[in-house]
Structures are given as C-alpha cells and as structure tokens.
C-alpha cells in the first residue's frame with residue numbers, strides 16, 4: 001500500500017510494480033506540489049506602483065512586485081514601514097523605466113518584496 005500525503009490517495013501495488021511505481025509517483029508528487037505552490041504564488045503576488053499600494057498588499061499578507069532603485073537605505077525605510085523586505089528579482093527582467101515605488105529615485109530593476117515568516 002502506498003499512500004500519498006499530498007493528495008491522500010492510497011493504492012495497492014504488487015511487489016514487482018513498486019520498482020517502477022515509486023519513481024513515477026515521486027515525479028507526480030513533485031509536479032503536484034510545484035503546481036500548488038505556483039498557484040499560491042500567483043494568487044499572492046500583486047504588482048504595485050507606489051508605497052501606498054505596497055503597504056495595503058503587505059498588510060493583507062501578499063507579496064508585492066515593484067520597480068525598485070535597489071538602494072539599501074530605501075529598503076531599510078520600506079522595512080520600517082511595512083515589516084517586509086526584498087526577496088529576490090525575477091530572472092527575466094522586463095524593461096524598467098520610471099521611479100522606484102518607494103523613494104521615487106530612478107528604478108533599476110523589478111523586485112519581489114514580502115514578509116518572511
């Protein structure tokens with residue numbers, strides 16, 4: 001008997017089936033968990049233009065995606081206001097133009113911000 005803790009599914013396998021079933025099941029579980037995490041992230045990720053929007057979203061427990069200047073002082077100020085910090089930046093950076101969402105300096109990249117628990 002193999003029980004999946006991610007879906008709760010249970011299934012009986014013969015001894016000879018186990019050898020091929022287990023690697024396949026592990027792949028299935030990984031894919032299931034990845035998709036679940038991806039969906040959750042999509043739901044929780046909100047693009048913001050300014051500090052007011054960011055404050056609301058962080059308070060609601062979301063992650064924010066914003067144009068940022070990248071300055072340590074700017075992040076420190078943001079952290080004091082919201083309790084959130086920079087997490088990472090997307091690998092594929094879209095073209096950035098305009099101002100930092102927090103301090104209005106020139107934005108250099110897009111970044112994710114959120115509270116880490």
Ligand SMILES: [Zn+2]
Nearest residue numbers: 069074100103
């Ligand atoms: Zn800034």
